[in-house]
Amino acid sequence: MSRCPSLIFTACLGDMHGKFDWAFTFDVIHDLPHPLKALNEIHKALKDGGWFVMGDVHSPGDRCAVAGDDGSMVLYGISTFLCLPASAAPDGALGPGAAWSVQEAQELIAQSNLTLQETVSNQPYFAFHVCRKVVSD
Secondary structure (H helix, E strand, O other): OOOOOOOOHHHHOOOOOOOEEEEEEEOOHHHOOOHHHHHHHHHHHEEEEEEEEEEEEOEOOOOOOOOOOHHHHHHHHHHHHHHHHHHOOOOOOOOOOOOOEHHHHHHHHHHOOOEEEEEEEEEOOEEEEEEEOOOOO
């Protein structure tokens, strides 16, 4: 960490642009105050044609549609005390928290420079979003 004294994501990537074939995050993006900025920085770090896999927790549907779902209630509880205080604190923060839906994550990816290839999930509270840095002609 001596090269990255700050925990600000972009501070560590200055000389890393186009250096990685593959990047992976696990249970991270929903905790970030500015997840779109992070996705765009990951895009910069990838080589042309590089892959990014975002593994993240999700509520299984629209926030109103999951009322009474035990797993979603746990996500909301955890998110209220752990995720949201960090991710929603800075001014202008998105703060999605652990209870964001797969659809919300896909919408965020669509806003980024990454191209969603596939979302894979075999359980209701976690998904892997497989993305690529597409090279335009």
